[in-house]
Amino acid sequence: MNALDTQATPTPPVPGAGPRPPARPNASTLRHRAEVPVLVLCSALTIGGAGVAVVALLGRTDVPEPATIALVGLAIPLVAAAVAIRVMFWSLLARGVETSPTQLPELHGMLVTLTDRMGLRRRPRLMVVNGHGLVNAMAAKCTLRRGYVVLSSDLVDIAYEVGDWDVVRFALAHELGHIAAGHTALWRLAIRPLPKLIGLDRWLVRTQEYTADRWAAAICDGPPRSFLALLVGKRVHRHVDVTAHLATVEEAQHAGWLRVVNALAGHPVGHRRFHALVELDRKGWGAHGRMC
Numbered sequence: 001m002n003a004l005d006t007q008a009t010p011t012p013p014v015p016g017a018g019p020r021p022p023a024r025p026n027a028s029t030l031r032h033r034a035e036v037p038v039l040v041l042c043s044a045l046t047i048g049g050a051g052v053a054v055v056a057l058l059g060r061t062d063v064p065e066p067a068t069i070a071l072v073g074l075a076i077p078l079v080a081a082a083v084a085i086r087v088m089f090w091s092l093l094a095r096g097v098e099t100s101p102t103q104l105p106e107l108h109g110m111l112v113t114l115t116d117r118m119g120l121r122r123r124p125r126l127m128v129v130n131g132h133g134l135v136n137a138m139a140a141k142c143t144l145r146r147g148y149v150v151l152s153s154d155l156v157d158i159a160y161e162v163g164d165w166d167v168v169r170f171a172l173a174h175e176l177g178h179i180a181a182g183h184t185a186l187w188r189l190a191i192r193p194l195p196k197l198i199g200l201d202r203w204l205v206r207t208q209e210y211t212a213d214r215w216a217a218a219i220c221d222g223p224p225r226s227f228l229a230l231l232v233g234k235r236v237h238r239h240v241d242v243t244a245h246l247a248t249v250e251e252a253q254h255a256g257w258l259r260v261v262n263a264l265a266g267h268p269v270g271h272r273r274f275h276a277l278v279e280l281d282r283k284g285w286g287a288h289g290r291m292c
Helices: 035-057 065-093 105-118 153-160 165-180 186-190 193-197 200-219 223-232 242-252 256-264 270-283
Strands: 096-098 125-129 137-141 147-152
Touching: 035 193, 035 200, 065 096, 065 125, 065 137, 105 125, 105 153, 105 165, 105 200, 125 153, 137 165, 147 153, 147 165, 153 165, 165 200, 165 223, 193 200, 200 223, 200 270, 223 242, 223 270, 242 270, 256 270
Parallel strands: 125 147
Antiparallel strands: 096 125, 137 147
16 A cells, blocks of 8 residues: 555544644745744845945945844855855765655655646755654755755654654655745745844744644645644654643643743744644634744
């Protein structure tokens, strides 16, 4: 049986959930509502800071040191991008296994299906690397125009050993969502140094994670339960009571310290991401994850 058709343990219905949102709405609908405003602010800070730094370096006025740092930080990724992305890609490929129609064909078939559903014009490359116990994944660029996705072996074990392909499908769709939404574009790296000085880059990362989750939710079934594997591991997640965990999450939604922890984090904390996925089931695409 093809892995895409493998049925995992049936996902219990989420309390209060209505019909699932329609599949594959347009990209603007899937983008978290705060992403563009935060992106514009980061871009404005970078352009402004770089402009001030250029003027200062030409000796026309004084400038705060952070602006000079921002200019250098802007130039480095742009100048070194072609080398950096290739070094990173090859360092991962050299210690991993790339999928193909004959290498981990079930996983590669999942990649083909998801990229077709998402309308990606260039199919990203996919590889598996040793996770050393971590259930993780990432997406990046291997060339200026083509991306790639890396899945940890512990994540892939959930499919091949535990038999739960939904978890891997959700994780892969999430990473492909980053690529589809343009999050791996090199210019996004270039605009982050100055915002990082005031912590704004964390807000940008947070919006991008929510956006990628929304892409995954658009084409995957049962994302709330699938997401639990990223919280508690590749085996325990199948035994977690979704209803009980949701009750815990909802009880903590307005806790002040949860707001603080989420505001200080890059990726939204687990409670926030899980609740955002549940709200998509309940309310549709008008529901967006909390920024703090």
